[in-house]
Structure formats: structure tokens, C-alpha cells
Amino acid sequence: MIISAARVFPVTSPSAAYAGVRVTGGVIREVGPIGELLRTHPKERHLAFPDSVLIPGLVNAHTHLEYSLFRTMARPTDFLPWIRGLVRASRLRDSFWGASHWEKAAASGIRRCLRSGITAIGDVVTYGASPVVAQRAGIRMRAYLEAVALAGSSSEESLPRLESALSSDTFLSPRIAPGLSPHSIYTLSPQVLSALRSLAGRRSLPLGMHVGETRHEQDLLRGRGPLAPQVRRWGLPFGPSFRGSLAGYLEEHGLLSTKTLLFHGTHLTDRDLSKIAASGATMVTCPRSNALLRCGIPDYQRWRKAGIRFVYGTDSLASVPDFDLFEEARLVRRSLPESGSVILRRLTLGAAEALGLAGSGSLEAGRDADLALLRIPAGSAATEEDVVTQGAVSRIAATVVGGRLLYRRRSREAAAIRREG
Ligand SMILES: [Zn+2]
Known part of the structure; x- marks a missing residue:
């Protein structure tokens, strides 16, 4: 042809x-x-x-296709009430419809991605549906299987579940590649983070993780703010005497490498940024979602000074109206002037490389x-x-x-x- x-x-x-x-x-x-x-x-x-x-084809480096039917949630809301609403809505759908809901949502998201010129997706997979649907639909995907709140149960119970999901036939398809997504520092215990790091190492899997999406994560390090109760719940080592940094914590658990994608990075200190840049990890910025959830958008000038590598994602349809990656790129360009050719490269080859999809872009x-x-x-x-x-x-x-x-x-x-x- x-x-x-x-x-x-x-x-x-x-x-x-x-x-x-x-x-x-x-x-x-x-x-x-x-x-x-x-x-x-x-x-x-x-x-x-x-x-x-x-x-x-455009590459959307961060989304959650399984949330594609939560479009009514994409309206200005503060981050914490929004995420609590998302968890409630997810539990409800899961108990009523189970897998059929997540498959329908992922299929709807994939249709929208294709209509948006997107040929490859970095997807965070919570319910196991999106890689299966992507394989059927013919789109390319790096499927980051999500580990969230595993701290509530012992890692011995939860990790085999992830291991068996990684052995699914779906990943035999050349278009669907696996990865792991430890959700965040506030939903996983240090022990589970280390166990996930070892699993990723054993299987040679890239990691994708939400980092610094809200300012509450920086407050949490000092044991302050609305996430502080997690310190006790998940056995997190934070509090007034904690001297480390967010990126330092990730580094300590072996989570920063050239195979790591960090989603958002809206609230990071200069110390965090220089550690991330030195590690070779890539940031995925989703400024429209950040703005809608009143998180503020990253300070891209500071990113540039620190030498941060970044690409664009949209995040899910629960926090953006559509999968328009050009809109994301133009919003970044308002505070970081870059040439059209640099931006087109980030939208395509840069993001494909960040997802480890070597043949695309x-x-x-x-x-x-x-x-x-x-x-x-x-x-x-x-x-x-x-x-x-x-x-x-x-x-x-x-x-x-x-x-x-x-x-x-x-x-x-x-x-x-x-x-x-
Ligand atoms: Zn996300």
C-alpha cells in the first residue's frame, strides 16, 4: 500500500x-x-x-483508558475530592458490571484515541481490561499494570496477582508491551515499593508512576496536610524530622532510571528536578488535567534549567474533555517557547522512545x-x-x-x- x-x-x-x-x-x-x-x-x-x-502517529504517554466513561467528572474540582469521587465511582461500576464496564470504557477510549491521530498509548491499567481491548482494536500500547493500595494487604498476596497478569497472552502480541505502575508514594508502603522494583527488575519492565501531581505530596514528606494520615496507614517514613526529598525517596527505592516515566511532576523542588534529570527518567506532562484539578501547571522554565526530559500525555477522560495532544503541547508552549519541530518530535518519536516502543515515532x-x-x-x-x-x-x-x-x-x-x- x-x-x-x-x-x-x-x-x-x-x-x-x-x-x-x-x-x-x-x-x-x-x-x-x-x-x-x-x-x-x-x-x-x-x-x-x-x-x-x-x-x-501521535503518542499519548499518559492516560487511563478504563476511566473513559467517567466523562462527567471532567469539570473543575479540587484534586482530593476528585480522586475520592473517582475511587467511589470505580467501586460502584466494578461491583455492578465488573469487567464488562472496564472493557466498554477502554473500547470507547481507544476509538477516541484513533480519531485523535493517536497510534500508541502509555496506559495505566487498573482493571486489566485496556491491553486486551487494545490488542483487539489494533492500537499500540505500553500497558503499565497498576499497583495501588497494596499496602493494605501483604505484598505476598498481591504481587502474584500482578505476576500472573504479566503472563497474560495479550502480551504475546507485538503491539502490546507490559510495564508496572506503582501508583504513588502515598498509596504504597516502602516495602511494597521495593518489592515492585524487584519485580520490574526480574522481568525487565519499565515503570510509570504518578509523582508530585499535587502540592499535598510535598507536605506529606513533612507529615503535614491532608495526606498525612497515610503516614500511619501505610507505614510511610515521613514526618517533621524527615530530611529527604520526593525524588530522593524514589531513588532510594530504586524507582528512578532511564526506563522510568514520571506522570505530572507539577510540584517538585529544584532538588527533585536535578535528581530526576540526572537519573535519565522522563516526565510526562498533562497540563490540562492539572489545571482542571486545580493542581497548577508545572514550571517548565525550571524544568528546562534542570535539564528535564519530557513528553506529553492527556491523562484520562475523567479529567480532560478529549485526547487532543496538540492542545497539551500548545498549553506548555505558552510558558516554554519551543520550535514546531521540537514539539512535533516530542509528540511522536520522543514519546515513543519514552514508552520504549522502539519501532514507532x-x-x-x-x-x-x-x-x-x-x-x-x-x-x-x-x-x-x-x-x-x-x-x-x-x-x-x-x-x-x-x-x-x-x-x-x-x-x-x-x-x-x-x-x-
Ligand atoms: Zn494519571
């Missing part, structure tokens, strides 16, 4: 007008001028998108054919800057994962003809 567009942005090489990719077996075989591709492969099926530009021969087509008025003259400033869910024309066309926007005329017919 040949897929062509008015302009192609490979990300790892300069963009080109009237170009395309040739795809077989789910892999990009060639990137080049349309005329040449058609001449050398005249019998190939040709999908032409003359009104669009072709970019690598750029348009080159030998890479996975994960593609998004975006309708941009500038057409063949479009630049990376146009892609970043005009990119939007409503402009996604098609999404391809592993060479399969998983979403194609119906044109208004075609929809009208179908309705009349």
Missing part, C-alpha cells in the same frame, strides 16, 4: 512536498516522492490524501507504519509550525497503526450521500 499526502514530515529528516510512504507487512519500506513511488510500484493500492499532511524505512493524516490548509507548503499551531482532533483525516487503516474521517459529502441513500 502507498499512502501519499501534500507534505510528509518524517521527523528524523526534512519534510517533503507531494510525498508518501510504501507499506507492506505493517512496516514502512520506502519514503519518497509520490510520482516515484507510483512509478516503481504501479500495482500497489494507493491511498491519496491531497488535502492533508502525513506525520508519524518516525517515518523511515524499517519502522512500524504508525501514521496520522492531518488536514492543514497550507497543504504542500505546510511547516512543522503549521502542524503544531493548527493540529486538532477535528483535523485528523486518518490514522494507521501497523499498516492498518484504523480510522478514516468520513467527508461531509460522503456522509450526506450515505444518509440520503
Whole structure:
């Protein structure tokens, strides 16, 4: 199959007008001028998108697809009442409908991701549903299996459950890769954090963890604020005499490495930031969710000074209205001016690398054919800057994962003809 567009942005090489990719077996075989591709492969099926530009598929580095049916919760609320509401709503759904609810929610989330040009997802999995549904749907995923509140039960009981989930057939699929997500420092005991670290080490799994999402986590270290009761509940070593830092605590438990993703990092000290930067961990920023939950958004200038590596995520539909990664990137750019090409790279290759999805994120021969087509008025003259400033869910024309066309926007005329017919 040949897929062509008015302009192609490979990300790892300069963009080109009237170009395309040739795809077989789910892999990009060639990137080049349309005329040449058609001449050398005249019998190939040709999908032409003359009104669009072709970019690598977008990568959403942080979400919880199983919460996709909690959309009414995405309204301005303080973080703690919001998360308590989320836990209550989840328990209710789980007791009434169990797995069928989580599968339906994950399927709805995946459809929305595909409509948003997203071809790969870093998903935090609480109920086991999203990797199974993702595998069926054909989208790519790093599934971080979540460990939350394991401190209530002994790690001997809970870890085998995670181990057996990791042995699921779903992870035999080349598109679905496992990871572990110790939820946060305030929902897991130090013993469980260390046990999770060993499990990740034994299985060579990357980690994804919520860190510094609210200012309450910094208060907790000193035994203050609304999370302070957790000190006793989970046996956390915090209090007025605790001299360590948030990132120091993660480091002590072996949780910081080049294979670690840290979600949010809204409230971190300079000491935290320099430790995180030195560890090679990557931060995932989700500023729209942070703003909605009144957490404030990260100080990106301080991130830059500390040398933090970061990519974008949306978080779940329980705290954002949609999966528009361009909106997240533009919100970051308000306080951290960066060029269109740097941002496009973060949205695609940077995030794929952060998730350890080695084959995705750029348009080159030998890479996975994960593609998004975006309708941009500038057409063949479009630049990376146009892609970043005009990119939007409503402009996604098609999404391809592993060479399969998983979403194609119906044109208004075609929809009208179908309705009349
Ligand atoms: Zn999250």
C-alpha cells in the first residue's frame, strides 16, 4: 500500500512536498516522492490524501483508558475530592458490571484515541481490561499494570496477582508491551515499593508512576496536610524530622532510571528536578488535567534549567474533555517557547522512545507504519509550525497503526450521500 499526502514530515529528516510512504507487512519500506513511488510500484493500492499532511502517529504517554466513561467528572474540582469521587465511582461500576464496564470504557477510549491521530498509548491499567481491548482494536500500547493500595494487604498476596497478569497472552502480541505502575508514594508502603522494583527488575519492565501531581505530596514528606494520615496507614517514613526529598525517596527505592516515566511532576523542588534529570527518567506532562484539578501547571522554565526530559500525555477522560495532544503541547508552549519541530518530535518519536516502543515515532524505512493524516490548509507548503499551531482532533483525516487503516474521517459529502441513500 502507498499512502501519499501534500507534505510528509518524517521527523528524523526534512519534510517533503507531494510525498508518501510504501507499506507492506505493517512496516514502512520506502519514503519518497509520490510520482516515484507510483512509478516503481504501479500495482500497489494507493491511498491519496491531497488535502492533508502525513506525520508519524501521535503518542499519548499518559492516560487511563478504563476511566473513559467517567466523562462527567471532567469539570473543575479540587484534586482530593476528585480522586475520592473517582475511587467511589470505580467501586460502584466494578461491583455492578465488573469487567464488562472496564472493557466498554477502554473500547470507547481507544476509538477516541484513533480519531485523535493517536497510534500508541502509555496506559495505566487498573482493571486489566485496556491491553486486551487494545490488542483487539489494533492500537499500540505500553500497558503499565497498576499497583495501588497494596499496602493494605501483604505484598505476598498481591504481587502474584500482578505476576500472573504479566503472563497474560495479550502480551504475546507485538503491539502490546507490559510495564508496572506503582501508583504513588502515598498509596504504597516502602516495602511494597521495593518489592515492585524487584519485580520490574526480574522481568525487565519499565515503570510509570504518578509523582508530585499535587502540592499535598510535598507536605506529606513533612507529615503535614491532608495526606498525612497515610503516614500511619501505610507505614510511610515521613514526618517533621524527615530530611529527604520526593525524588530522593524514589531513588532510594530504586524507582528512578532511564526506563522510568514520571506522570505530572507539577510540584517538585529544584532538588527533585536535578535528581530526576540526572537519573535519565522522563516526565510526562498533562497540563490540562492539572489545571482542571486545580493542581497548577508545572514550571517548565525550571524544568528546562534542570535539564528535564519530557513528553506529553492527556491523562484520562475523567479529567480532560478529549485526547487532543496538540492542545497539551500548545498549553506548555505558552510558558516554554519551543520550535514546531521540537514539539512535533516530542509528540511522536520522543514519546515513543519514552514508552520504549522502539519501532514507532518516525517515518523511515524499517519502522512500524504508525501514521496520522492531518488536514492543514497550507497543504504542500505546510511547516512543522503549521502542524503544531493548527493540529486538532477535528483535523485528523486518518490514522494507521501497523499498516492498518484504523480510522478514516468520513467527508461531509460522503456522509450526506450515505444518509440520503
Ligand atoms: Zn494519571
